Amino acid sequence: MLTIGALANVKHILQKELFSVSDERLLSVVTVTKTFKKKDKRACYLCVVTTTPITVPVVSLCLVKQSEQRENEYKRKRSWALDEIKWVDGRNDQLETHEFDIQLEKLYKWYALHPHERQNFLAVLNRQIQKNVRGQRAEFRNIPSAWLSEKSPEKIAAGRTGDAALKAQQTDGEESEEEAQEFTALTDREATELGKLFSECDFAIKDAEQFIEQLSKELHDLDGANIQSVLASEQKVLKMMEHIDNAINEADKFETRLDSYEDILGHVKETMEKIGGKNAMIEIANNNNIKLMKELEKVITQLDLPHKQQQALEDPDFKTEAGIKAAIAAAQCLQQAMNSDIDSALLRLEAVQDQRKRFEKWKQKFSIFISRYMNNMFIHIGNEIGDLPLTSNELVLPNHSNVHQSLAPYTELMHWTKAMDNKTYAGLMRVYTASLCKIYDRDLRNFFNLAKMQVSDKLRSSREDLDASTTSRKAAVSTVPYGTLGVNRDQWGPGVDSADRVRFDALLEKVLAELEPIALQEQLFCINFFQMDVISPTTKNTQTTLEVMEKSVDMSQSFTAASPSTDGPFPQKRIDRQINEDVRNLMMGLFDCLEPELVIFIKSFERVDSFYSLYVLVRLTQHVMSAQDTHSFLSMTFASTLVQVKRNFDSFMKQQMQSIKESKLPKRSKAGILPYVENFENFAQTAEGIFRKSDRRTDMERWYLQLVNAIFETISEQSHEHPKTPHQVVRMENYHHMYSLLAQLKVRGLDGLKKEAKVRYNDALKAYVTHYFGRPLEKLNLFFEGVQQKVAQGVKETEISYQMAYSKQELRKVISQYPAREVKKGLENLYKKVEKHLCEEENLLQVVWHAMQEEFIAQYNYLEERIQKCYAGAMINLEFNIQDILTFFSDIARSH
């Protein structure tokens, strides 16, 4: 049996003899015999061989035999690629098994001489197959799985997944290194170590035994030295222990001493702490005392009212300027004291409450003084001015700035009253309103009476003029208002001319201009005097912080009352509105009679001039729309009046519309220009004079449209009603009148209606000419109508003259019925008729006559053309030519 060394020997020999030559490397070898050739005792070797270029290793299975002749000669019998192996059968799982089969191109059964060689060989073979064979791999049967799984599971996994290529490479690297170790016996380091060792004892190579001996001797020496040093150190250790014990003892002593010191210090500390606590207490007490002092001082100074001021409150002198000043100063001090900033807890002090009660008494007393004094003053002012006789008859509203001046010194007292005694304040305000209202009432009534008188004065004078100029007219006053569109001028009641209107307008302007500064002045004074631009933050009668709040409810109430002023913009807007409303209410109280008086005054125009609403609308709008303080009493009063005026304006216009629709045709021989068409000129010119430059044009133009539309409608309706004048003439004349009127007015909004008037006029003219001119050469026309019929039936125009009824003789016969003299006579009759239809005012006779002339020429041309077409060369002509016609028409026109 061969030993392991023998096998290594064999492997070495095989590598050297056989594979090195062909640059191959032997990976594993097993000494085998073929089981079925028992006789052949020569050793065979199954080898796993790889080519050395590692990059593309080709691994193969190789069968080598020992040469029969010479012991040391080996021959490669066969070799197979690994993928030629179909399967490998280990026969059974036992370790000590010798047999194994390999299926190649045929089945080989082997008997391994050494089971460990077999194991090594099979493992290597398996590993190489796993590594190198792609596709179908040889199957290993009946072989302990441990041999195969040694490293192989990882490799299988790596091979399968492929994505762990790096890992696979790593293991591959390890593998090849491991394989290399089997042959390269030493690493570089080992080699150098060994080299060093060998160089130290260069005899080793020559005599291994001697070398080993030397090595073991050296080892022995080293051991001895080691034990000796261990024994020597023991004494030193003992000494060291002693030292440590000493040190511990010393440390203990030290510690006890420290403890005693600490005890002593502990006592001292306690004492110190007690002293410190006492000191802090003393300081706190001291601080508290100081604070208390300060607080008390504050309370006392705040609540202290100097004696001088007490006197000023108890016996105020409102008559002198100095007295008023002192009273105001004292009152303000009192207010300040009563609103001093004192902690609510301190308010419970009896002294504070006592002081408060004292304050209350002063306040009440002083308030009564003010109330009585101001009350008297207001009433006195009211009476004094009320008794003054009215100085002039001029239209001026008296100015009361002297009243305001005399009250100005007391302004701050009023502010004080508002804050400190709201009830008295409200009462005084009522008295002021009542007193001043009397004055303004008287002033306003007087003012408006004067104004009304001026209106009626003017009316009377103008009426006298009017009466003087039209003495022939009946004195009976008509009920039809002046300027009514649908009624003839003669039946209008008395009216005014535009100069009067200008005067009225100026009067109205004067009245409005007088009212504005007076009202504004009073308003400014009231806002300032009664401090109306500030809303008091509390609903209580008296503003004071000294009252002890009984319940928390009071607190919250006062907070909610105060909160709006601190909130966002919306409540601010609310406050503004509240202020505006308060001011307005006061003004309304003062100028109680302004609105009714103003309305009555404006109404006074109505009686004089039905057109008053037009210019009052314009004038009042200027004042209302241009107002800066749009929420003020006066602006709103004017605005309300303006709405009334606008309504009157609208109803005046409505009446005008109605009068147009209800108007009756004049009873005269010619319809002529209808009254509303005639009156519209005056109406529109008046309206334009008032509205031309006004912002309210839109209002007027709205009505223009409606009025003109109504006029058009009524013209068309009434045109059929006149017994003599034909409806075409009524329409023609009136539309023509409207057209020229609208063209004159140049109101852009009426451009559409202007065009329509023109169209309607032209239509009417055409209809009139067609109807009344007719066909003066009727029989000729009929003759040629017959001719046309024949032509329509298919007779050629040139052959018409051969028809019996339409021969040249027949034509001549018809023509001879219209000699020039007869035609002229007919035209003259027509002219007379037209003259009878048309009215003189509109002067359309020439226009109509010309249109008729055109019509006649057109008819004449038509007949001539027919004759030339149908009777060419027959030398037939009418008995007159165009020149004759023109002469007839101009002669007739001239002779009338």
Next chain:
Amino acid sequence: MREYKIVVLGSGGVGKSALTVQFVQCIFVEKYDPTIEDSYRKQVEVDGQQCMLEILDTAGTEQFTAMRDLYMKNGQGFVLVYSITAQSTFNDLQDLREQILRVKDTDDVPMVLVGNKCDLEEERVVGKELGKSLANQFNCAFMETSAKAKVNVNDIFYDLVRQINKKSPEKKQKKPKKSLCVLL
């Protein structure tokens, strides 16, 4: 024929007159002239019934606020108009509504909230949602309109007529009592 008194309210320049004139005359008035007061009559058919609308177009400017109480007293239905291009005109409506309820002394007043000028989308400052939520709070109908582009104009008035009908159905006109001949 039943008459419906409708009042158009809102701040100055929101387009009250433009809406009214568009509805009554089918014209868009481009020019701004502050209204003093204009009244219009128009006959329309709503749900198969002939109605005579009497529309009062009011002044929006502040001077005329004193007239509002009277308008509210006489009106049966109210159009509250704001402009989607001006926040303040929207804010003003809250007070207007409160005033109407105070004057009418009831919570149920026929009313339409109208956000006008919806053709000026690029100038919008009042969102549609804001309008809707105010209408919710008012418990009334809401629409955004354009008098210029003729959007939803007629619907305002039709809706109001229906509201008035719903709130106070027309009382059957009492037949005049027939005078009976009595034999004595």
